[in-house]
Amino acid sequence: MENSICEITLGDESLINEFFDCMSGESKALFNRRDYNRRGVLKFLAKGDATRKYWIIKKDGKMAGYVFFLDWNTSIPELGVAVRDDLQGKGLGRKLLEFAISQAKEQGKGGIQLTTHVANLRAQTLYENMGFICKGLCKNGTELFYLLSFR
Numbered sequence: 001m002e003n004s005i006c007e008i009t010l011g012d013e014s015l016i017n018e019f020f021d022c023m024s025g026e027s028k029a030l031f032n033r034r035d036y037n038r039r040g041v042l043k044f045l046a047k048g049d050a051t052r053k054y055w056i057i058k059k060d061g062k063m064a065g066y067v068f069f070l071d072w073n074t075s076i077p078e079l080g081v082a083v084r085d086d087l088q089g090k091g092l093g094r095k096l097l098e099f100a101i102s103q104a105k106e107q108g109k110g111g112i113q114l115t116t117h118v119a120n121l122r123a124q125t126l127y128e129n130m131g132f133i134c135k136g137l138c139k140n141g142t143e144l145f146y147l148l149s150f151r
C-alpha cells in the first residue's frame, strides 16, 4: 500500500534496484559503498535470512525508503535506514525509525545499535533526535557508534 510501511517481499526487486540505481554519489558513499546494502537486501529476498528484517515504504509506485535490522536474533540488533535522495528532509527517515523502534520494542529487544559515517550529519541529527546516544568512534576511525537502550 502507498505510504505505509510493509515488509519487503518477493516482487520488490525491481523497485529496489531502481532505488539504488538513482542514488546520488553522496548517499552511495555514506550508505552503499561497494553496493553492500543493495546486495544484502537482494540476497535476503532470494534466500531468506531469519537474522534479518526489512521494511519498505513506497510512494508514487517507487521505493521511497527502507529500514532494516541485522542480527535481529540478538537482543540489540543493528539498524540501517535510507531514504530516496529527492525525498530526504521530509520526515520519512523519522517515520521509518519510529516504526523500527516500535517493532524492536514489541519484540522485547533491549535496544538498537548502529554505526554512521562521521560526515553523515543528517543521519546523526536524526538518530540523536530519536534518543540514540553516540558512544564514540569505531576502531576504523571513520564511523560513530550509536546506541538506543530501552532499559
Ligand SMILES: CC(C)(COP(=O)(O)OP(=O)(O)OC[C@H]1O[C@@H](n2cnc3c(N)ncnc32)[C@H](O)[C@@H]1OP(=O)(O)O)[C@@H](O)C(=O)NCCC(=O)NCCS
Pocket: 027, 030, 031, 081, 082, 083, 084, 087, 088, 089, 090, 091, 092, 093, 094, 095, 115, 116, 117, 120, 121, 122, 123, 125, 126, 129
Ligand atoms: C539519513 C536519512 C535516512 C535521514 O532521512 P530523512 O528522511 O532525510 O530524515 P528526516 O527528514 O526525517 O530528518 C532527519 C533530521 O535531520 C535534520 N536534517 C536535515 N537535513 C540536515 C542536514 N543537512 N544536516 C543536519 N541535519 C539535517 C532534519 O531537520 C531532521 O531533524 P528534525 O526531526 O529535528 O527536524 C537520509 O538522509 C538518507 O537516506 N541518507 C542517505 C543514506 C544514509 O546516509 N543512511 C544512513 C546511513 S547510517
